[in-house]
Amino acid sequence: MSSADPPSPEAVKTSRYTHRHLHLLRQGSTATPLRTIAHIDLDAFYAQCEMVRLGTPRDTPLAVVQWGSLIAVNYAARPSGITRMVSASEARSLCPNIVLQHVATFREGEGGRWAYRDGSARDVKTEKVSLDPYRAESRKILRTMESELQRWRTDESEGDLYRLTQGLSAGLEKASIDEVFIDLSPLVYCVLLRRYPELRVNALVEKRDEALPPPPTTALEWHPEECLIDLDTQESEEDNPDWDDLVMLTAGEIVRSVRKAVWDNLQYTCSAGIGRNKMIAKLGSACNKPNKQTLVRNRAVRSFLSSYKFTQIRMLGGKLGDQIKSYFGTDQVSDLLNVSLEQFRAKLDDHTATWLYGIIRGEDRSEVNPRTEIKSMLSAKSFRPSINSVEQAEKWLRIFAADIYGRLVQDGILETRRLPRVITLYHRVTVMRSRQLPIPGSSSIDEDTIFSLAQQLLQQVVADGQAWPCSNLSLSVSSFHDGITKNKAIEDFLVRGDQAKSLSHSSRPREPDSPDEQASGQKKQRVDNGGIKRFFNQQTSSEHMAVAGEGIPGQIESDPGHADSGPALPNTPEPPQDSLEIPHFFCERCSQSISEIEREEHDDWHFAKDLQMQDRQEARSSQPLPRPAASSKPSNPRGRGGRGRRRKAKCGWHSS
DNA sequence: CTACACCGC
């Protein structure tokens, strides 16, 4: 080729994405267009649990029964027209060879022990359902998924990258007994940097806004079992792939291995959806069931969503969706795309209008909340006919107490000291009502203390009148001591990472002051550490706080023992071995070498630390400053709810 | 705190 030849169009083409887009993946930022979320959903979960327990072959029709109704139907039974709507007897006539397995039950006088009983031994009047076997399987599946993800982290990360991932969370959110969301962004980031060395250049902060080099391939080989959503009509499969396609390819590989691990270890099949946010991922996982995974590429989002009724989108399946349907005379996403933001604002409150406008265009910044621990436990029973006396009610309270206590023990409550602080009794006469009491922290929690508190609550209900006839009774424990409550308070202290990034470094992110926030020096210290750590990692779970420890961003700690190692840290670690040739810079303030990848975060960390000092001085002089006007997208249609509201002292870290 | 909305099998 002579020097006069113009470069071919292929050669000059660059990526639509920048180094900044790429590096934001590492922290699981909601702001990057390369973000990747998976939603994994077990197929007909309760039915699979029974198949595994009973050793039923995959092709044998099976349904799970609860007092004559089906609550789960496996895929082998569905061709016979069996759905959850039909009764057990109808199912039998539709498919004579179906296995109909009733759920396990507790029985009065048998304490917290549940059992599978045959039809003749079961009595809806004296027994209550136990879903414990399914919770146990759910836990096993979750652990298997976590461990497979951990394997990816250790296999794919080396040198700097290995250390960079260690502080980051698993990014796994338990969304229900059989569903998880996973933020794959940090993992995909590591895999891409390992596999495509050209991405490691230009990590320098000054170059962050430059476009990424084009991917070194003109055609992708998708895995044969991958289900791809068709591209939007104006897009073509012939176009060269960009990095978002490579991200998808990688995410598909990770999710396939997670699903395989679940199958190999536990014999459960699941379906997955992968896309740029939770909403897309969730819709995707339902596209090809059972035992398939669906990739929704960025260039497919528009046409993918246009084929849906908006009432199928998360949060729009209920009354809000109905309202929107009646306001605009349609239930189709495609019709709603013609409605302007102003028109939405005319009918809906501002937050909901903005959220809706974005969500039907495939925009959803809601975070994957790294949480696998349960937040409340409930044990319930419906009565037909209703019950009419304290004696009858107390029999059920004993079973509820035994049920809940058993579950507390299974969750390792005794070892972890993660104890519930609130107990609630729900009852329905014509309308549902509830009453709650604090659980005393002094005495140890056992079956009897739970029952006795429930009894107290029942007395209150009876004293109020309106207790009978009771058609539903349930008991719940919640507000776990070591749980999310503490961190909600911490979360209130600082703005989110994304919000902070949108602020100029000269402005000052902070929540409105409350008089009781000016705690003692020691208490304040704990707040600052937790808050600042969260500021960078965007984590909310206490689990993560516990493992991550405190350290200088950019310097991954090898010893979790030295908490609160700030810039004054005496033992500066060896310079990192640079297997990836990622450039480093020397921070004068901490006399340490910091990877360029983390430079921005590191600077932010100094910024936040400075703010902390400023805060202390202001606390002393009692001069509250106004909050900067920070804009942020609502993560749900109800808006920003609890943030910025005052927490009760007894639930926070400043309790005494 | 209480009630309600929304989601799952």
Next chain:
DNA sequence: GGGCGGTGTAG
């Protein structure tokens, strides 16, 4: 569609 069980928000 009802029973059971979970999450989150408004006031």
